[in-house]
Amino acid sequence: MLTCEICGEEIMLEEDMKTHLLLSHLENDMHCPLCSLSGVSYNELYFHIGSAHPEKQQGVQGPGHHDDVSKTPQTGPELLFQFSLAGDSCDMAGETTTTGVCSTTIDSVPQKQKVSPGTDLRVARQLHQEEEQIRKQEEAQQEREEFKKLQRQFGLDDRGGYCRQMERTMERAVARGLMTPSEFHYKRAEMMESLASGFDDGRTRTQGVVRALHEYYQTECRDCVHVWLSADTDHYCSSAGDKGWGCGYRNFQMLLSSLHRIETYAPFLQEKAMPSIPQVQSMIEEAWKEGLDPQGASHFNKRLQGTRAWIGSTEIFILLTSMGISARIIDFHQPTGPGDTHPWLFDWVKQYFFQSSRSSKLPPRLIHTSLPPLYLQHQGHSRCIVGMEQKKNGSLCLLLLDPGSSVSDTRKLLSGDTISTAIRHVRKFPASLKHKQYQVVAIQGVLSAEEKQITISNSKILCAERIP
Structure with missing residues (x-):
């Protein structure tokens, strides 16, 4: 049994191997033994000899044809293979071959350098290996560039995290004359003290937002037949230290501010103070160490502290799970309405809030529930749903608190003189939510120790509930 060194095909006979090499790997290197035609395939050469040299065609048969077996003829492939590889001309000057194809002398036929089939195979293999090596190097370089790009995009490069970004922002303020050097050192020391404690300094927090909405709806928006509000929730906005990447962390702080006020969850929260962003990063790393979401841990190389890495639904889920709080991720993975809208998302949120008034046959127009807000994620940003x-x-219409809103803009919701204008930025109708995909994280109770371990085990392959 013979094996082709180029493609690995196994062939019984040497003659068949020659034909295989000719037709599968070398046929474009053939040339006419009777004239200067070259660079053609076997079939093209066979046709050429029949039309251009009809008087010399005797003995050259097409594939699958033979002369009288008693004459021990050479078939067409064998003969042309012999012409192509073993001299590219007649066997002897001035004499005919065994099949009588040609009586032309060697000197009258253009000659090529004689190369053995083995040499051709080695050269072909070497060229193939060199091309493969070059291709792999180019692919590796492209992968490195793409990885660096993703690192920059998602804050996993070496630019530093919250602390370093805050310092650079203040350094620029000093350079522009907006801050004195003494103010810089004072604020930097203040920041370091806050970070060392692990608690948020509260500078970006606005309290009483949902209560202000409740007061507003008691007298305004009479065109609403129902208004549902979550439990009281503080608004946290991005600061100079996390601008551009901190929305997920700020939304977690909003969720946590609500859980502190809900009797069902408050006893399970160890710390009553709000964790800072670096502390939240540390909490996620600890959740990974517990075994939660190993795929996500691998994506971040098991490190968030000191980075500007974005977090999303899965990180919110594992944070809550590590705290003993039950949550679920619902994935609205495609639009379900005209114009790329998501009416099924709105219907699902309605059912979430409606659960608090199912016992009432005629639910009141304004319902201030004890339900936690919902975490809403889409590509590049996240917000909290605090009502509908x-x-x-x-x-x-959804009511959203956005970490991108400043403290000054959010505090306009607290004043009766400005809330009617400020609430426009909180309302979001279906036409305003037209991203391809949305995910919601919903809190739904507390976990027993056994349930927590089951959730940790199931998170090895973390799956969302897909709607539709």
């Missing part, structure tokens, strides 16, 4: 409106015509 249902209009008389049946249309639905």
Whole structure:
């Protein structure tokens, strides 16, 4: 049994191997033994001899044809293989071959350098290996560039985390004359003290937002047949230290501020003070060490502290699980309405808030529930859903707190003189949410020790509930 060194095909006979090499690997290197035609395939050469040299065609048969067996003829492939590889001309000057194809002398036929089939195979293999090596090097270089790009995009490069970004922001303020050097050192020391404690300094917090919304809806927006509000929730906005990447952390702080006020969850929260962003990063790393979401841990190389890495639904889920709080991720993975809208998302949120009034046959127009807000994620940003409106015509509107809103803008919700204008930035109708995909993290109770271990085990392959 013979094995082709190029493609690995196994062939019984040497003659068949020659034909295989000719037709599968070398046929484009053939040339006419009777004239200067070259660079053609076997079939093209066979046709050429028949049309250009008809008087010399005797003995050259097409594939699968033979002369009288008693004459021990050479078939067409064998003969042309012999012409192509073993001299590219007649066997002897001035004499005919065994099949009588040609009586032309060697000197009258263009000659090529004689190369053995083994040499051709070695050269071909070497060229193939060199091309493969070059291709792999180019792919590796492209992968490195893409990885660096992703690191920069998701804050996993070496630019530093919250602390370093805050320092650079203050350094620029000093350079522009907006801050004195003494102020810089004072604020830097203040920041380091806050970070060392692990607690948020509260500079970006606005309290009483949901209570202000409740007061507003008691007298305004009479076109709403129902308004649902979550439990009281503080608003946390991005600061100079996390601008551009901290929305997930700030939304977690909003969720946590609500859980502290809900009797079901408050006893399970060890710390009553709000953790800082670096502390939240440390909490996620500890959750990974518990065995939660090993795939996500691998994505971040098991490190968040000192980076500007974005977090999303899965990190919120494992944070809550590590705290003994039950949560679920619902994935609205495609639009379900006209114009790339997501009416199924709005319907799902309505059912979430409606659960608090199912016992009432005629639920009141304004319902301030004890439910936690919902974490809403889409590509590049996240927000908190703290309520929903249902209009008389049946249309639905989400009420969102956005970490991108500044403290000054958010505090306009607290004043009766400005809330009617400021609330426009809180309302989001279906036409305003047109990203391809949204994910919601919903809190749904507490976990027993056994349930927590089951959730940790199941998170090895963390899956969301897909709707639809």
